[in-house]
Each structure stands twice: as structure tokens, then as C-alpha cells.
Amino acid sequence: xxxxxxxxxxxxxxxxxxxxxxxxxxxxxxxxxxxxxxxxxxxxxxxxxxxxxxxxxxxxxxxxxxxxxxxxxxxxxxxxxxxxxxxxxxxxxxxxxxxxxxxxxxxxxxxxxxxxxxxxxxxxxxxxxxxxxxxxxxxxxxxxxxxxxxxxxxxxxxxxxxxxxxxxxxxxxxxxxxxxxxxxxxxxxxxxxxxxxxxxxxxxxxxxxxxxxxxxxxxxxxxxxxxxxxxxxxxxxxxxxxxxxxxx
Amino acid sequence: xxxxxxxxxxxxxxxxxxxxxxxxxxxxxxxxxxxxxxxxxxxxxxxxxxxxxxxxxxxxxxxxxxxxxxxxxxxxxxxxxxxxxxxxxxxxxxxxxxxxxxxxxxxxxxxxxxxxxxxxxxxxxxxxxxxxxxxxxxxxxxxxxxxxxxxxxxxxxxxxxxxxxxxxxxxxxxxxxxxxxxxxxxxxxxxxxxxxxxxxxxxxxxxxxxxxxxxxxxxxxxxxxxxxxxxxxxxxxxxxxxxxxxxxxx
Ligand SMILES: C[S@@+](CC[C@H](N)C(=O)[O-])C[C@H]1O[C@@H](n2cnc3c(N)ncnc32)[C@H](O)[C@@H]1O
Numbered sequence: 001x002x003x004x005x006x007x008x009x010x011x012x013x014x015x016x017x018x019x020x021x022x023x024x025x026x027x028x029x030x031x032x033x034x035x036x037x038x039x040x041x042x043x044x045x046x047x048x049x050x051x052x053x054x055x056x057x058x059x060x061x062x063x064x065x066x067x068x069x070x071x072x073x074x075x076x077x078x079x080x081x082x083x084x085x086x087x088x089x090x091x092x093x094x095x096x097x098x099x100x101x102x103x104x105x106x107x108x109x110x111x112x113x114x115x116x117x118x119x120x121x122x123x124x125x126x127x128x129x130x131x132x133x134x135x136x137x138x139x140x141x142x143x144x145x146x147x148x149x150x151x152x153x154x155x156x157x158x159x160x161x162x163x164x165x166x167x168x169x170x171x172x173x174x175x176x177x178x179x180x181x182x183x184x185x186x187x188x189x190x191x192x193x194x195x196x197x198x199x200x201x202x203x204x205x206x207x208x209x210x211x212x213x214x215x216x217x218x219x220x221x222x223x224x225x226x227x228x229x230x231x232x233x234x235x236x237x238x239x240x241x242x243x244x245x246x247x248x
Numbered sequence: 249x250x251x252x253x254x255x256x257x258x259x260x261x262x263x264x265x266x267x268x269x270x271x272x273x274x275x276x277x278x279x280x281x282x283x284x285x286x287x288x289x290x291x292x293x294x295x296x297x298x299x300x301x302x303x304x305x306x307x308x309x310x311x312x313x314x315x316x317x318x319x320x321x322x323x324x325x326x327x328x329x330x331x332x333x334x335x336x337x338x339x340x341x342x343x344x345x346x347x348x349x350x351x352x353x354x355x356x357x358x359x360x361x362x363x364x365x366x367x368x369x370x371x372x373x374x375x376x377x378x379x380x381x382x383x384x385x386x387x388x389x390x391x392x393x394x395x396x397x398x399x400x401x402x403x404x405x406x407x408x409x410x411x412x413x414x415x416x417x418x419x420x421x422x423x424x425x426x427x428x429x430x431x432x433x434x435x436x437x438x439x440x441x442x443x444x445x446x447x448x449x450x451x452x453x454x455x456x457x458x459x460x461x462x463x464x465x466x467x468x469x470x471x472x473x474x475x476x477x478x479x480x481x482x483x484x485x486x487x488x489x490x491x492x493x494x495x496x497x498x
Contacts, residue, residue, distance in 0.1 A: 118272035118290045118311045120324060121476065128325045131471040133458075149328060151261070159326030160275075163261050171259035174307065175270075175294045185256050188271050 091220055098213045105206035112199040119196055126159040212237045257294050257309065262323060262330050264355035266309055268292050275320050276309035277354035281381045285310065286350040310354065314477040317348040318411055318438035321477035327485060328470055331434040335359040337405040339428050341392040341420060342366065342412035345374035346385070352409070353382045360384055363402045363428075367391040392420050395427045404430045408488075411438040415445070418457055422464035431489040435466060441480040450480040461486050 018028035134140045146156040150164045176185045215237035230239040255270030268276050290311040298304045314320040334357045343349045343364035353362050365388045366372050372389040379385040388398045405428050410421045441450035458468050466486035474481040
């Protein structure tokens with residue numbers, strides 16, 4: 001019976017794409033994808049099981065040749081190959097670290113400066129002082145921002161641009177004008193500001209790291225007796241003082 | 249328009265000045281020599297609204313960095329009037345390499361004129377180069393303390409802008425105004441407190457400069473400090489030889 005059914009060509013059910021209403025969930029997983037995922041899962045599960053089994057079946061008294069070389073010091077297992085690097089090698093590595101950090105700091109600073117050229121912090125609110133001179137006390141008393149600047153009250157506080165009433169009537173905004181485009185544009189602007197902030201922050205952090213590395217390097221390279229006069233604090237490195245010595 | 253517009257440009261209170269938003273959030277002016285930047289500033293181009301016959305064109309703006317220009321900082325600081333408008337004639341003292349001058353030239357447009365005075369030769373060269381692509385800029389390499397030397401080049405102006413960073417700036421402005429500024433014209437001066445008196449408090453220095461202007465027949469209108477773009481700087485705007493009170497109506 002079934003073989004007969006197989007002889008007739010059946011409708012091929014194509015897999016659907018993600019319905020439009022669920023688009024935000026991303027691509028819809030197809031059977032093909034499921035198979036890959038399931039195989040991967042199965043493989044990992046089997047491997048875990050095998051390892052667990054091996055661990056459980058381990059003979060604690062088993063001998064390994066590595067045991068000959070291992071030792072403990074005061075009951076603590078010490079690793080071999082962990083001996084300290086020679087002084088001059090460390091010195092070299094430290095200068096390399098310093099070079100790396102300072103290169104990246106200056107790159108960040110340069111990029112931040114470039115961004116800042118066209119990010120003028122308009123919406124941050126005024127931080128300056130604006131003085132207007134009047135002839136009489138009376139004029140000063142009657143001062144009204146919107147009236148003085150010939151603008152609408154809603155824009156009176158917007159120091160970076162208080163368009164005049166006739167500018168508002170005549171001139172128009174160009175470029176993106178509908179709400180959707182506008183939203184997109186503002187999103188881009190916010191992204192630029194966040195990049196600027198991140199770069200400044202990172203440059204600041206690297207500056208700190210640089211100061212520390214520089215201090216370490218100087219201490220390492222120095223000759224003569226030194227004394228610590230101040231502990232490291234507030235993100236600044238410790239301060240040392242060297243004994244004065246005649247150079248010749 | 250594919251992909252939609254990437255910027256919004258809103259007109260500013262001061263004619264000829266604009267605010268652009270997009271990847272940038274910036275003050276700008278209309279570029280009077282499209283396609284060319286003067287000092288490496290960013291250019292922003294926008295599709296103009298279609299004209300009656302349906303053709304579209306591009307408008308190009310140049311970003312005006314308030315961290316580099318005192319005038320731009322003052323504009324964003326909210327000054328009432330910069331007195332630099334399309335068609336105005338402006339005497340600009342202390343033009344340096346002409347970065348700000350190029351924006352002033354954009355604002356005044358082809359019917360206006362900027363006389364840019366600078367006495368140092370090195371920035372003066374850049375200024376002259378800039379003036380080659382902006383015909384409304386007249387570069388003058390002279391000391392602003394001796395206006396007689398360039399009186400043949402400069403006519404009457406509507407506004408004197410000064411950013412010479414000299415302790416005797418008020419005197420320099422007065423001297424030039426005496427020769428070139430029309431009655432009822434304005435002066436816009438940028439004061440760097442530490443250049444005038446590095447011991448007094450900035451406020452005291454600004455007040456002192458304002459009173460100096462008063463004795464020179466100027467009537468101060470407003471003063472803005474330039475934070476967060478510059479520290480201890482102010483821009484003062486004053487009216488020259490105010491017309492006698494004739495309008496007793498108001
Ligand atoms: C602070 S810079 C001006 C910057 C310029 N306004 C800008 O925003 O791009 C001051 C300039 O004034 C010039 N200067 C100083 N004293 C001057 C004088 N007596 N006559 C002409 N220029 C002078 C200096 O050479 C300097 O380039």
C-alpha cells in the first residue's frame with residue numbers, strides 16, 4: 001500500500017519564511033538548520049558523557065612518569081617553568097607595553113578630536129553667562145526672554161538657536177523631514193556622541209595606565225637607593241625619592 | 249531619494265547660519281565655494297527641496313567649529329545679534345589664517361564684503377590663499393594699530409569684528425571704528441581675559457574692557473562668555489555712536 005503511495009508524486013511542502021509579524025525575531029530556522037544544530041548538540045553531549053565516564057573510572061593509584069618531576073614546597077605544588085624573567089627582559093617588555101598603550105591612547109585622542117570638530121554639544125544646555133545691558137532699571141525689570149529675542153516662548157531657553165519669528169515662518173528645515181527619517185538621523189547623532197564619550201573615557205584610562213607603566217619603568221631602571229615617600233593613591237602611582245649622589 | 253536623507257538642517261536665528269544634525273551635531277554655514285574645504289573642516293551636503301520645475305539640487309554646508317572660532321562659540325552661546333548678515337560689510341581685525349573669516353564670508357555672501365586685517369606674515373599667506381576662492385574677502389597684511397596704512401582699501405563698514413588678542417584691543421577697535429565704522433554700526437570683540445590682564449579675575453577684565461568701550465563712544469549691548477568651548481573668554485557687542493534718542497514714541 002505504502003509503496004503505491006510513494007509512486008504518486010506528492011505535493012512538495014515548501015518551508016515558509018518568517019511571517020512579517022514576527023520579523024523582529026530574526027530568520028526562521030529551517031529543518032536544514034535544525035539538523036545541523038541537533039548534530040552539534042548530540043556530538044557535544046556524547047563527548048561530555050565519555051569524559052565524565054573516564055573521570056569516574058580513573059584509578060587514583062595509577063602511575064605517571066610526570067610524577068617524577070613534580071614537587072611541592074611547603075606542601076604547595078610548584079609548577080616548573082615559572083621562574084621569573086631576567087631583569088633586562090622585563091625592562092624591554094615594559095617599554096613595549098608603554099609604547100603600545102601610548103600609541104592607542106594617542107589614536108583615541110586623535111579620533112575624539114576629529115569627532116568633536118562636528119559634535120558641538122548643542123543639546124547639553126548652556127554653561128556660559130549672557131549679560132544684556134539696559135539703559136534703565138525699568139527696562140531690566142520688564143525683561144522677557146522670548147520678547148527680547150523675538151522668538152516663541154518654547155524656544156526661548158534654547159540658547160544655541162532661538163530662531164526669530166519671521167525666520168520660523170519663512171525658512172524651512174531641509175534634509176530629512178518626515179518623522180521616521182528624523183528619528184533615524186537623531187539615532188546616528190547619538191551614536192556619534194556615544195563614540196566620542198567612549199573614546200575620551202578610554203583615552204583617560206590609558207593615560208592612567210601609561211603613568212603607572214612609566215613610573216614602574218623608571219623605578220626599574222634607576223640606580224642607587226630609593227625610598228617610597230608616598231603610597232599609590234587616587235589612581236596615581238607611588239612616589240619615590242632617591243638618595244642624592246655625586247655623579248662624578 | 250535612496251536610503252533617505254542622512255541629515256537635517258535647520259535655519260539659525262542669524263541669517264546665513266545653520267544647524268546640521270546627522271552623524272554630526274554642528275553649527276555650519278553655506279559653502280560659497282562648493283566642493284572645497286578651507287582648513288580641513290567637514291562638508292555636509294543636503295538635497296535642496298525641489299524647485300517649481302521639479303529639478304533638485306544639492307546644497308553644501310561647512311561645519312563651523314566653536315572650539316576653534318570665538319564667533320561660532322558666541323553664536324552657540326546665544327548672542328542676540330552678531331551684526332554679520334547677508335550683504336553686510338565687515339572689518340575683521342586679527343584674521344589669522346582666515347578660518348573664521350571664511351565663515352564670515354559665507355554669511356555676508358556675494359553682496360557683502362569682509363576686510364580681513366592680519367599683521368603676521370605666516371598666517372597672512374594662508375589668508376591670502378583663502379581669499380583667492382572667496383572674492384568677497386579682501387586680505388590686508390598690516391598692523392591694525394595703524395588704520396591709516398590701509399584706509400585706501402577699506403570703505404565704511406557696518407560691523408567691526410576684533411579678535412587680535414592684544415591688551416590694547418579696545419583702543420585698536422576704537423581707532424579703526426573712528427575711520428571705518430558707520431554711525432549706528434556695531435563692534436563685536438572677543439576678549440581673552442589672560443591677554444588683557446592675567447592677574448585680575450576674568451569678570452573684572454571683561455567689565456574693564458566694557459567701560460573702556462564706553463569711553464570710546466560705544467554703547468554696550470550684550471556680553472557672552474564662551475564656555476564650554478573656551479575658558480575665560482567673552483564676546484562683547486556694542487553699538488557705535490548710537491543715534492540720538494529721536495524715537496520718543498516707545
Ligand atoms: C586669536 S588669533 C585670531 C583667530 C581668528 N580670529 C580665528 O578665529 O580664526 C589673533 C590674531 O591676531 C593677530 N594680531 C595681533 N595683533 C595684531 C595687530 N595689531 N594687527 C593685526 N593683527 C594682529 C595675530 O597675529 C593673531 O593671528
